[in-house]
Amino acid sequence: xxxxxxxxxxxxxxxxxxxxxxxxxxxxxxxxxxxxxxxxxxxxxxxxxxxxxxxxxxxxxxxxxxxxxxxxxxxxxxxxxxxxxxxxxxxxxxxxxxxxxxxxxxxxxxxxxxxxxxxxxxxxxxxxxxxxxxxxxxxxxxxxxxxxxxxxxxxxxxxxxxxxxxxxxxxxxxxxxxxxxxxxxxxxxxxxxxxxxxxxxxxxxxxxxxxxxxxxxxxxxxxxxxxxxxxxxxxxxxxxxxxxxxxxxxxxxxxxxxxxxxxxxxxxxxxxxxxxxxxxxxxxxxxxxxxxxxxxxxxxxxxxxxxxxxxxxxxxxxxxxxxxxxxxxxxxxxxxxxxxxxxxxxxxxxxxxxxxxxxxxxxxxxxxxxxxxxxxxxxxxxxxxxxxxxxxxxxxxxxxxxxxxxxxxxxxxxxxxxxxxxxxxxxxxxxxxxxxxxxxxxxxxxxxxxxxxxxxxxxxxxxxxxxxxxxxxxxxxxxxxxxxxxxxxxxxxxxxxxxxxxxxxxxxxxxxxxxxxxxxxxxxxxxxxxxxxxxxxxxxxxxxxxxxxxxxxxxxxxxxxxxxxxxxxxxxxxxxxxxxxxxxxxxxxxxxxxxxxxxxxxxxxxxxxxxxxxxxxxxxxxxxxxxxxxxxxxxxxxxxxxxxxxxxxxxxxxxxxxxxxxxxxxxxxxxxxxxxxxxxxxxxxxxxxxxxxxxxxxx
Numbered sequence: 001x002x003x004x005x006x007x008x009x010x011x012x013x014x015x016x017x018x019x020x021x022x023x024x025x026x027x028x029x030x031x032x033x034x035x036x037x038x039x040x041x042x043x044x045x046x047x048x049x050x051x052x053x054x055x056x057x058x059x060x061x062x063x064x065x066x067x068x069x070x071x072x073x074x075x076x077x078x079x080x081x082x083x084x085x086x087x088x089x090x091x092x093x094x095x096x097x098x099x100x101x102x103x104x105x106x107x108x109x110x111x112x113x114x115x116x117x118x119x120x121x122x123x124x125x126x127x128x129x130x131x132x133x134x135x136x137x138x139x140x141x142x143x144x145x146x147x148x149x150x151x152x153x154x155x156x157x158x159x160x161x162x163x164x165x166x167x168x169x170x171x172x173x174x175x176x177x178x179x180x181x182x183x184x185x186x187x188x189x190x191x192x193x194x195x196x197x198x199x200x201x202x203x204x205x206x207x208x209x210x211x212x213x214x215x216x217x218x219x220x221x222x223x224x225x226x227x228x229x230x231x232x233x234x235x236x237x238x239x240x241x242x243x244x245x246x247x248x249x250x251x252x253x254x255x256x257x258x259x260x261x262x263x264x265x266x267x268x269x270x271x272x273x274x275x276x277x278x279x280x281x282x283x284x285x286x287x288x289x290x291x292x293x294x295x296x297x298x299x300x301x302x303x304x305x306x307x308x309x310x311x312x313x314x315x316x317x318x319x320x321x322x323x324x325x326x327x328x329x330x331x332x333x334x335x336x337x338x339x340x341x342x343x344x345x346x347x348x349x350x351x352x353x354x355x356x357x358x359x360x361x362x363x364x365x366x367x368x369x370x371x372x373x374x375x376x377x378x379x380x381x382x383x384x385x386x387x388x389x390x391x392x393x394x395x396x397x398x399x400x401x402x403x404x405x406x407x408x409x410x411x412x413x414x415x416x417x418x419x420x421x422x423x424x425x426x427x428x429x430x431x432x433x434x435x436x437x438x439x440x441x442x443x444x445x446x447x448x449x450x451x452x453x454x455x456x457x458x459x460x461x462x463x464x465x466x467x468x469x470x471x472x473x474x475x476x477x478x479x480x481x482x483x484x485x486x487x488x489x490x491x492x493x494x495x496x497x498x499x500x501x502x503x504x505x506x507x508x509x510x511x512x513x514x515x516x517x518x519x520x521x522x523x524x525x526x527x528x529x530x531x532x533x534x535x536x537x538x539x540x541x542x543x544x545x546x547x548x549x550x551x552x553x554x555x556x557x558x559x560x561x562x563x564x565x566x567x568x569x570x571x572x573x574x575x576x577x578x579x580x581x582x583x584x585x586x587x588x589x590x591x592x593x594x595x596x597x598x599x600x601x602x603x604x605x606x607x608x609x610x611x612x613x614x615x616x617x618x619x620x621x622x623x624x625x626x627x628x629x630x631x632x633x634x635x636x637x638x639x640x641x642x643x644x645x646x647x648x649x650x651x652x653x654x655x656x657x658x659x660x661x662x663x664x665x666x667x668x669x670x671x672x673x674x675x676x677x678x679x680x681x682x683x684x685x686x687x688x689x690x691x692x693x694x695x696x697x698x699x
Contacts, residue, residue: 004070019072020048020061030074031083031112033198034150035062038255039159045150049082050074058082087116092123095145103200105213109148130176136184137688138191138259140205147177147201153193161187162391162411186690188384188673191262195245206266206685207243219604220247222591223261224320224584225677227504228385229593230257234585234604241265241585241605251364258384260680267682272568274580275609297577298624300561301336304536310337314529317343317517318542319506320677322589324635327515327642328618329541335627339523343512345543346550348666349482350525355652356513359594360501361469369393370465373401373458375489376425377473380410381673383503401458403428415461418454423663426481429488430661435459436495445491446659468498474505475668478550484659504594511592514650515642527551536560541614544570544678565614568678580611583679587613588635596651
């Protein structure tokens, strides 16, 4: 440890720290623009100049390493004079457009100018003008004259997103931040550049001119998209969601969110919102009140059960639903006597041992891995924030390996990638397992070719290093031989000392498993439901079969009654009843992320129109049908019933040891990154991105 003094206060910091980090530890603020705790040091704004005893001139706090006995003054006359001089230079060319700037109220330059800026400018020449750039539908670069060349956005692209999409061209006062000629910013994490821009040079295109920061209420929430469970701040004005930004949580999403977390809010205010119950009569949709709609559903379910038995009732529930919604859906179906419920909408292999399959380690630990082996995933698009964690590990020297159908651009170097058709993934993984077994001199779980060069390279790498993980992606989870892939992954992990787990598909994939949103006995799984001719009633909870399911839903058109519970006007061709239920911003609920972290949230705005939370709709239906377990008043009561006492005991990666080497016939489902759930499908800005048209992910 190094001991130094900052403004008379003694501080101990680790060797290699810089002065600004020591000041943060001491609770002393040093003004800065280019420094960011998650980015490399550039030292190009000079705003953090401080007075260090025995130094001939003020030194940048962000780039000056601490030394034993160092004495630092951050508020001496020399330090303040240096900082004010830098501020004067920064403001020389800065346009005086604070009244119309979207960053007004959140601008670091504006804040620091109050304390370090002059009351008048000595600069009388014309200010420079930088022409705007069009870099896509998400980021606005209309006012690049505001840019102070801190290069945070450039470094973010290089170091966090993994792709240098912005850079600085020219020199001196002609310097400009811009994309490569004619290119757009297409990273799935690009919106974070807006957050870290210390001025109003980069702003949000969808939010532009919609509200001022001081008009917005800030409310905490959790992302309803991928399995990371990113923490969010949802900003609201007049009961309308206006913007979504990250809430820092070092253990989950750090200070970043993916673009789908940031921009999907547009769907909440779209014309496709369903705001009142609707019934289909003679092929025409008519609006009705809740009592009429619920009585229609309850009476219809009772009649179908009486005529055809409980086995004629079924429910498909999206894993993007809350824990409470999924729990009540399962209790509702089982209360009716049916075991036909499933949330594994895109799966092809439905073997399950009753334990929830999860990441197998903490999200934060991904940043510190030495070896990573990813099976069946386009992780950069499937789970952008988990990919960012692994990217940091690779930057520190970790070796990344993969088994995939094609080589994806993950914006990080891969040590060894085994490419194979998905039909032979089990054999390809068996080859790697054979190579590991050969090196460890143990018995194989399945025949494999240990002499394969790729298998040998991956095996040798996994047997070295200390912190290792074998991770199965969405394509592996949805594979026809998913249980065989998992069994082999378990063997490889056990023999190499690695953790093993699933990256996770949806916001509540783990939560759906915890509440057993799947057949427990002889019920139909999702694929069988969509192919069965015996079903007479189907409940669709936040599910759009045309987009969400691996199997085409041809049979639903012939089901006697299809009830859709959704925030949107959807499934119009197959449904008989539409019940408007709340999206995540209009209801309380819980998501369990891929590491098994339980994160509850509250609604941030009132339900739109006649929309009601799905858990309340299910509660009323359950009460109308006199089902057990539906006597509760609050969502906290539902949560207490839904969550196991010991979640850790329900998390497991174990599976059947039998490995089936026969080739699979069905390729894993793939889709665009912005087609994976109902919200992102209806967010206009996301649908205009390059990823929406060509981004390939495993659904």
